[in-house]
Amino acid sequence: MIKHSISLSSNQYALWFVVNRGRIWLNAQGQLPQGIFANLTLSAEPDQVCLIGELATQPVYLVVNHDYIADEAAWVTPRELLDNGDDVFQLAARAVQVALFLQTHRFCGQCGSAMNLVSWELAALCSKCGHRCYPRIAPCVLVGIAHHGKILLARSSRHRKGFYSILAGFVESAETLEQAAVREVKEEVGVDITNLRYVGSQPWPFPHSLMTGFIADYAGGDIICQPQEIEEAHWFDLAALPEVPSIQTLSGKIIMQLQQNAGNKKAT
Known part of the structure; x- marks a missing residue:
């Protein structure tokens, strides 16, 4: 499986894009959650977490859990965030696209072994055969x-x-x-x-x-x-x-x- 790229026990303050099946979770205030990971109050442990960018000097992380389902009203598509500005929409689009990449590249397409997330760039690497994949555009x-x-x-x-x-x-x-x-x-x-x-x-x-x-x-x-x-x-x-x-x-x-x-x- 692709590994986390952040310690979930850390106190790093960040903006979080929680993605499930192409949709993004909003908190009780109808906003993208900010703060430390422990305060997100998610009902399931994430499958993958990775850094996807920065917004106003604040790190932005993607949180993916393929089985996490919650209140339907709390989930939106990236298109529904267009009014939040170009920077937020681009991060939302990136979050959904990277989540799909992580979901579809958990195993190597060449030899079938588990893939690992490369720490210095956004890529999935097979440690067995060396096959490397990048998000598709x-x-x-x-x-x-x-x-x-x-x-x-x-x-x-x-x-x-x-x-x-x-x-x-x-x-x-x-x-x-x-x-x-x-x-x-x-x-x-x-x-x-x-x-x-x-x-x-x-x-x-x-x-x-x-x-x-x-x-x-x-x-x-x-x-x-x-x-x-x-x-x-x-x-x-x-x-x-x-x-x-x-x-x-x-x-x-x-x-x-x-x-x-x-x-x-x-x-x-």
Whole structure:
């Protein structure tokens, strides 16, 4: 089993992310717990504990227990912590992703022996065969497409009716981010794009994605939705949008940027 990287009897004051099945525990005040480990009042001993970062000079630890179940109301997803600021959300996303890594790398995938957590970096090491594993990161592209004051938005089969977002997809092996953006748009809605511009990135626990955002111009083609992937897609006036992702998400930021660009064009 992967070992603890902190003595649970220590009096170190820290911020704690207690994770179970992709969710994060909040204390009775609805906040992320702070203090020493002994004061967390958990009902079960953790399987793994490891340092995942720092917030305002305070160490931040992940606590994982795969069998620990408590009051459902006390557990939230990382997305529900978006309003707590980028730093807290990134730590929440990291906590959930690292918890999944620890859960799925307790034993070596090469020889089957128990893995140990490396003390000087975030990695799992097999002491028998030397196989070393790092947390997986799956790059994903987001593309906001503009054309004559409109934006192309789609609703996937996973989203509720009335909720739309920009197009997205995972990067394939030996593919650049730009190639993935062009391919995904063509596959999902049958449209060609041009003038691709990078906007930014955001870690996203889906469960271990790194979202990379672009905006692009429409180059041609009619909307043809990819079966089993896209339920519907339409051109929407940037001044009259349906329900879209919040501004705290990278998708929401891209949509807002395209709205601002359209407003600046009208002003000139």
